[in-house]
Amino acid sequence: MVDSRESKVGEAIRRRRECLGCEKRFTTYERIDEVPYMVIKKDGRREKFDRQKVLSGLLKAGEKRPISMGKLAAMVDQVEAKLTDSPDREISTIEIGEQLMDGLRELDKIAYVRFASVYRDFQDEEAFFNELKTLMRQKTPQ
Numbered sequence: 016m017v018d019s020r021e022s023k024v025g026e027a028i029r030r031r032r033e034c035l036g037c038e039k040r041f042t043t044y045e046r047i048d049e050v051p052y053m054v055i056k057k058d059g060r061r062e063k064f065d066r067q068k069v070l071s072g073l074l075k076a077g078e079k080r081p082i083s084m085g086k087l088a089a090m091v092d093q094v095e096a097k098l099t100d101s102p103d104r105e106i107s108t109i110e111i112g113e114q115l116m117d118g119l120r121e122l123d124k125i126a127y128v129r130f131a132s133v134y135r136d137f138q139d140e141e142a143f144f145n146e147l148k149t150l151m152r153q154k155t156p157q
Contacts, residue, residue, distance in 0.1 A: 052098050055107040064098060064106070066091055073115065076130035080123050090118045124150060 028045045052064040073087045094114055098106045112134045119127040128147065137143040 050104060052095075053105045054111065055105055057108055061105070064095075066095060069094060069111065069115070072130065072133070073119070073126075076119065076133075077123060077126040078129075080126050082123050082126060086122060090115060090122075093118070120150070120153075 026046060030043045030045065031040060032043060033040050053061045054064050055061055070087060070091050073090060077087060094106075094111050097110070097114065098104070116127060116131055116134065119130050128150065131146055132143060135142075135146070137146070
């Protein structure tokens with residue numbers, strides 16, 4: 016490689032190269048893969064993955080709770096890692112929600128219940144109380 020620099024627009028990297036065989040010079044352009052990661056909603060719609068939207072939901076659930084921002088960001092990192100490892104570049108909101116609830120259940124029970132109440136969309140108090148009973152039956156790690 017002879018020279019490397021960003022193009023004027025900044026969307027590609029321009030590289031000047033030299034053929035090792037004939038010693039002629041040529042230019043290549045490298046572009047970032049811009050296929051977006053997608054989230055499959057419960058109704059089947061697809062939308063672009065929005066890290067901030069996921070983090071915002073966790074922040075609401077953990078509001079006024081002793082949960083560090085770093086731990087919430089790490090949970091979002093795990094979701095994002097699962098998405099980037101997916102060959103389809105897609106993940107369902109069900110998978111995301113379950114993964115986040117598992118993390119919150121270990122991290123903070125109150126934040127878990129808050130998140131679950133929105134995510135699971137409890138239609139009545141009985142469904143909410145059943146979730147609380149299940150949570151209370153699980154042993155709390157000491």
